[in-house]
Amino acid sequence: MNKTRKFKPAVITSFVAGLLFAHCAQALSTDKNQLPEIGTSAISTLSLDKEGLYGKAMMKSVRASQPIIQDPVLIEYINDLGNELVKNADGVNYQFQFFLINNKELNAFAFFGGHIGTHSGLITMADNESELASVLSHEIAHVTQRHLARKMEAQSRNTPLSIAGLISGVLLSLVNPQAGFATLSATMAATQQAGINYTRSNEQEADRVGMSILVASGFDPNGAPDFFKKMSGKYRYTSKPPAMLLTHPLPDSRISDSRNRAQMYPNKLLAPSLDFELAKARLRARYEGNGKGNIAIFENEIRKHKYQIKEAAQYGLALSYFEDKQYAKAEKLLSELLSQAPKNLFYADAMTDTFIEQKKHDQALAMLKKLNLIMPNNQVVTLNYANTALSAKQYDLATSLLQDFLILNRENFIGHDLLTQVYRRQNKMAEMHGQQAEVFALMGLYPKAVDELHTAYNFSEKNSLMQKRIKARILQFQEEENQLKRL
Numbered sequence: 001m002n003k004t005r006k007f008k009p010a011v012i013t014s015f016v017a018g019l020l021f022a023h024c025a026q027a028l029s030t031d032k033n034q035l036p037e038i039g040t041s042a043i044s045t046l047s048l049d050k051e052g053l054y055g056k057a058m059m060k061s062v063r064a065s066q067p068i069i070q071d072p073v074l075i076e077y078i079n080d081l082g083n084e085l086v087k088n089a090d091g092v093n094y095q096f097q098f099f100l101i102n103n104k105e106l107n108a109f110a111f112f113g114g115h116i117g118t119h120s121g122l123i124t125m126a127d128n129e130s131e132l133a134s135v136l137s138h139e140i141a142h143v144t145q146r147h148l149a150r151k152m153e154a155q156s157r158n159t160p161l162s163i164a165g166l167i168s169g170v171l172l173s174l175v176n177p178q179a180g181f182a183t184l185s186a187t188m189a190a191t192q193q194a195g196i197n198y199t200r201s202n203e204q205e206a207d208r209v210g211m212s213i214l215v216a217s218g219f220d221p222n223g224a225p226d227f228f229k230k231m232s233g234k235y236r237y238t239s240k241p242p243a244m245l246l247t248h249p250l251p252d253s254r255i256s257d258s259r260n261r262a263q264m265y266p267n268k269l270l271a272p273s274l275d276f277e278l279a280k281a282r283l284r285a286r287y288e289g290n291g292k293g294n295i296a297i298f299e300n301e302i303r304k305h306k307y308q309i310k311e312a313a314q315y316g317l318a319l320s321y322f323e324d325k326q327y328a329k330a331e332k333l334l335s336e337l338l339s340q341a342p343k344n345l346f347y348a349d350a351m352t353d354t355f356i357e358q359k360k361h362d363q364a365l366a367m368l369k370k371l372n373l374i375m376p377n378n379q380v381v382t383l384n385y386a387n388t389a390l391s392a393k394q395y396d397l398a399t400s401l402l403q404d405f406l407i408l409n410r411e412n413f414i415g416h417d418l419l420t421q422v423y424r425r426q427n428k429m430a431e432m433h434g435q436q437a438e439v440f441a442l443m444g445l446y447p448k449a450v451d452e453l454h455t456a457y458n459f460s461e462k463n464s465l466m467q468k469r470i471k472a473r474i475l476q477f478q479e480e481e482n483q484l485k486r487l
Contacts, residue, residue, distance in 0.1 A: 001072055001349055001384045001414075046149040048093050055113020057484050059097070060444030062117065063413065069100040069120065069287070070414050072380045073349045077279045081129070082116060085137050088216035089209075091144040098136070102287055106231065110139040112148060120283050125230070128308075129276035130223030134214050138224070141209035147202040207254065211261050220270055221262035228255045272308040278346040281316030291324030311337060315346060322354055330354045343371070345380040352384045361392035377405060383414055390422050398422045413442050430459035430466060437473070446481035450474055 046054075062068065069075075082098035094114030101107075104121035116139045126132045142148070207224070215221050232255060285294050298317035300306070307313040318333035334351045341347060348371060355364035368385040375381050382405045389398035402419040409415060416438045423432035433456035440449035453474050460466040 001352065001380070001387055051146075051149055052094060052113045053483070055094070055111060055115050057444065058111050059113075059115050060442065062099075062115075064443035064445060066117075067102040068413075069102050070417075071100075071282075071286075072383045072414060073346055074100055074279060074282060076345070076378075076380055077275055078118065080275075081133065082136050082140070085133060085140055085213050085217050089140050089144050089213050091146075094143070096140070096143070104288070108135050108139055110142040110148075114143050116140065116143070120287055124280055124283050124288065126227065126276075126280075127230075128220075128223065128270070129273040130214070130220035130270065131227040131230075132223075132276065133217065133219045134210065134224035134227055137210035137213040137217070137219075138206045139210075140213060141206040142202065145202070145205055145209060147206065151202070203254065204257075207258055208261065211258070215265050218268075220268045221265040222267075225255060225259040225262050228258055274309055274312065275346075277307075277309045277312035278315055281312045282319060282346065285316045285319035285323065291320050291322075291326075294320035295324060295326075311340070315350070319350055322350065322357075325357075327354050327358050331358070343374065345371075345378070349380055349384055352388055356388060356391045361388060364388045365392065365394075377408060379405070379409065379412065379415075383418065386415075386418055386422075390418065390425065393425070395422055395426050399426075411442060413439070416442065430456045430470075432456075433459065434470060434473070437477070441477055441480070444484070446477050446484075449477050453477070 078098045078100055082096060086092055086096050092114075096114035096116065098116050098118070100123075101117055101119050103119040104124075105119055106122050106125060107119040108117065108122055110116045116136065118135070122135060123132055126135075211221060211224060214223060232252075281298075285298070288294075289297070295317065298313055298320055302310070302313050302317065314333055315337060318330045318337070321327070321330035321333065331351070331354045334347055334354060337347045338344070338351060348367065352364050352368065355361065355367075365385070365388055368381060368388060371378075371381045372385055382401055386398045386401040386405075389395070389401065399419070399422055402415055402422065406412060406415050406419065416435060420432055420435040420439060423429075423435055433452045437449040437452035437456065440446070440452060453470050457467055457470045457474075460470065
């Protein structure tokens with residue numbers, strides 16, 4: 001699925017950005033301080049319930065301010081991989097949510113409520129799935145060990161700032177530490193000093209716990225030190241380290257500790273992962289470079305056998321043909337790949353886009369109908385099926401698919417946005433504005449969401465059930481906004 005509307009990122013407020021740029025300064029300091037008790041649960045500062053609420057609020061801010069990759073195939077891949085790791089973690093208190101940000105800079109971060117973000121550049125830099133899994137395992141460990149909450153507890157004893165103020169500053173320093181570091185005020189130094197070693201102890205603990213998660217999940221333990229070494233070598237002599245090294249400092253001792261820890265486990269030789277290679281090829285072909293340039297790159301790799309899995313290189317070439325509008329060539333390659341693996345959703349998604357661009361709606365609908373019987377309510381299948389129905393002007397089918405899907409996936413951004421487009425095509429103005437309100441609410445833009453609902457109300461039949469539902473939804477949004485203000 002290739003068609004998702006782009007929203008202009010909202011500016012993160014200075015209040016959200018300001019107070020915890022400490023995260024960056026702490027990562028760079030070398031002074032030693034007393035460590036808080038490692039075993040603390042941070043309950044005195046932040047309950048699990050409140051941590052979950054903060055996580056949801058932060059995720060809304062990320063949706064509004066960062067270029068999240070709204071790509072159902074990649075969303076499914078990163079969540080499948082992440083949740084495979086979560087199954088082997090202790091202390092899991094939330095349903096984890098993994099997401100990707102379209103950014104070549106190396107970074108990965110975790111925040112409250114089991115939210116873990118990964119920059120696309122980190123995946124394209126990784127040589128194998130164990131390296132990527134090692135990063136996700138590390139971030140999972142930050143969540144399960146409640147490092148942010150424990151950090152709040154440590155800092156609350158050494159700063160006059162409120163806990164809410166401290167928490168509000170975490171987001172930008174995690175998502176965009178370069179910006180956080182650049183605007184760091186020297187007057188904050190005293191308040192940041194108390195938490196420095198605690199941050200370092202967090203990294204050590206996340207490395208240890210992350211390694212156990214990685215190994216228990218069947219990955220190569222050398223994925224962690226291999227990725228550390230690669231990062232260290234690439235950025236050792238640069239004046240501008242990647243974002244990940246600002247929030248995750250990487251001294252030589254940490255690399256050697258990781259290597260020693262990996263050697264405690266048996267060597268694990270794993271075959272290359274097809275899904276990882278397909279995800280990496282998709283990012284390279286669709287989110288980096290341009291069609292013509294990528295065609296040359298993938299053709300060269302195939303000709304010289306410079307690939308881990310040939311099918312992944314062919315898939316990258318097919319996507320590059322698509323981006324260059326050479327749809328017939330893309331279809332030919334994808335047909336060959338689908339003949340070998342007809343249930344592969346990477347291939348089916350790309351073929352759907354290729355069929356739509358060539359107006360071959362019947363072929364796309366037939367393929368997706370068959371997959372939908374096998375994998376009902378799967379996000380890749382359902383969203384592609386609905387998008388094809390929209391393109392084929394089969395609006396009732398698209399509406400039915402999306403309404404059923406959103407009952408079980410209430411926070412699926414693509415689903416809400418796609419249903420908004422369906423209602424717009426049908427000229428159902430009340431439904432369209434109501435659905436647009438849901439999109440804004442997912443980004444925490446509640447005033448805009450309420451405005452959309454007022455417009456939907458005016459388009460609705462007077463005293464109808466729809467008007468009553470709209471009034472109830474307005475009250476819900478207003479309460480959610482007030483709840484955010486009370487945090």
